């Protein structure tokens with residue numbers, strides 16, 4: 025992961041505004057800019073060899089997240105713009121790592137701004153859900169549900185999210201468990217398959 029902390033310009037104990045650009049899918053002066061390359065996605069795709077080939081071919085960006093440094097406290101609201109690039113790894117669509125919240129009983133709302141794809145969700149008990157994600161649609165991720173976005177389109181999938189200030193992120197449990205579903209795109213056809221099946 026590459027994480028850049030930038031812009032000291034905004035005082036967070038006072039109201040502030042943030043500029044964003046939907047054409048490019050960015051927050052213009054984020055205080056935290058996270059960039060996940062293909063090499064940071066090891067262990068997430070079914071076809072590990074295809075991922076290594078992609079890393080060798082230049083290690084392209086999988087997704088970026090733009091945030092402000094909001095205090096991780098009850099009463100605050102975290103928010104971000106995320107941009108997941110189009111592409112496939114052995115036929116499996118580019119996606120985010122996915123996470124639970126470190127404070128599990130915290131929800132999140134995602135609003136799709138551009139592109140198309142799915143929000144995959146799962147509970148630690150294994151129950152899963154999959155919501156279509158495209159402009160005009162938002163997705164509610166209830167407390168305790170892990171979540172990941174998947175880009176099935178040909179352009180970046182751009183979303184806005186907001187969640188409680190104290191929520192934090194837990195990537196480790198999802199990395200161990202994986203998601204029950206995988207999303208493939210072969211010859212232009214999108215398929216959602218059980219993770220254990222072909």
Ligand SMILES: [Fe+2]
Nearest residue numbers: 123132171187
């Ligand atoms: Fe989240």
